[in-house]
Amino acid sequence: MKDAIETDILVIGGGMAGIGFAAALGEGRKVLVLEQERDLAYHSTGRSAAIYIRNYGNGPIRALNEASGPMFKAESEYFPHPLLTPRGILYIADGARAHEIGKLAATSVGVEEISADAAIAKVPLLSPYYVKAAAFEADAQDIDVHALHQGWLKKAKGQGASVLTGQEVLRAERANGSWQVETMDHQITANLIVNAAGAWADELARRCNVAPVGLQPLRRSMAVLPVPNGYDAAHWPLVDEVTEDFYFKPDGGRLFVSPCDEDPVDPHDAFADDMVLAEGLHRFEQAVNMEVTRVERSWAGLRTFAPDRSPVVGFDGGTEGFFWLAGQGGYGIQTAPALSKFAAELAENRTPELHHLVEPLSPTRFNEGN
C-alpha cells in the first residue's frame, strides 16, 4: 500500500529550477518537491561552470540575465555571503577568427576590444602565436551555485514546502480536476504539476500523457588540469575562444577546461567522452604555452535546449494543470533568479514583471498552427 499525500503544487525536479521555483512561490500554498535521486542538485545543477555572463545567449536569455544580475544580491537572510564574485571573461581569437571579436563587441553590452598583448598580460599562459584579437567583459562573475541552491531550499522549507528525495515520478493521470501521481512509495494528489525535470522534462511530460515540446539534452564536458608551475591563476578571468571552440577558467588552484561539446544524447547520468575531451584539449593546447600531460578528473552534464534555445515556461496548451519550467540550456543558473520569479508569477496567474517574455517562452509556441 503506497503512502497517500495531498498537495496543491507538485514540483518535479530538485535542481536549481525546481528549488528556485518553490522559493519564489512565497507562503500560502501547499508545495511538495519530488526528486528522483537521493541528493538534490545531482544532475545539471551540480555540474555547471558556475559563471554569470550577461552577454551569453539569445535575446530572451539576455533579458533574463540582465534581470537576474541585481537579484543575486538580494535576500541576505538566506545568502549571508555574496553569491557573485568578480571573474571577468576574456574572449580570444586566432588570426582566422579575429573578425568575430569586433562582431561580438558590437552586439554586446560592456564588452571592450583589447589588444592581444593586453590579453596575454591578463593571462600569461596564452600563446602570442595564437591570440590575434581579444575582448574583455569585466562584469562576468563566478556564482556560488551551492549557496544559491541551499539558500532557496531553506527559504522554500521555511515557507512550508516539503521535499522528498529518492522518489521518481513513474506516471501521472489527470482526472476530475486533479492529478494522481505515482512514485515507488507514494500516491500523490495534486492540483498543479510543475515540470522542472531538466533533461527528463519531455520524458516526464510523456509519463503525464502530455505532448513533449521537443527538448534535446546536449552533453557538455569538463577536464580538470593542474595549473602549470610558475603561474598564479587565481585572478585570471574565464578565457573563451570567441566561437566557443573551448573555454577555461581557474578554480581552486586548478584549471577547468571545456571542449564546449554539444553532443545530443538521451537523458542519463552523464559522463565525459574521452575522445571529445582529447580533441577539445588539443584545441586548448594550440592557444596556450602548455602541454596537457595529466587530466586529474573530468565530468559531464546535460544542457537541455528547446529548438529555439529559449526556455519553456508556462501552462501547457493541451493539458490543464501542467506547467513547464524546462529548457534552460547552458544558462539555468545565471537566469535562475529572474526565471524562478517569472515562473511563479505565471503559475499563480499573476502578470509577470517580465511580461514581454510570456510569448517567447510559452510552451504553446511549439503547438501546431503557431
Ligand SMILES: Cc1cc2nc3c(=O)[nH]c(=O)nc-3n(C[C@H](O)[C@H](O)[C@H](O)COP(=O)(O)OP(=O)(O)OC[C@H]3O[C@@H](n4cnc5c(N)ncnc54)[C@H](O)[C@@H]3O)c2cc1C
Ligand atoms: C558543463 C556545464 C556547464 C554549465 N555552466 C553553466 C554556467 O556557467 N552558468 C549557467 O547559468 N548554467 C550553466 N549550465 C547549465 C545549468 O547547469 C542548467 O541549465 C541548470 O542546472 C538546469 O537546472 P534544472 O533544475 O533544470 O536541471 P537539473 O539540475 O538537472 O534538475 C532536474 C532534476 O529533475 C530530476 N528528475 C527528472 N525526472 C524526474 C522524475 N521523473 N521524478 C523525479 N525527479 C526527476 C532529476 O533527477 C534532476 O535532479 C551548465 C551546464 C553544464 C552541464
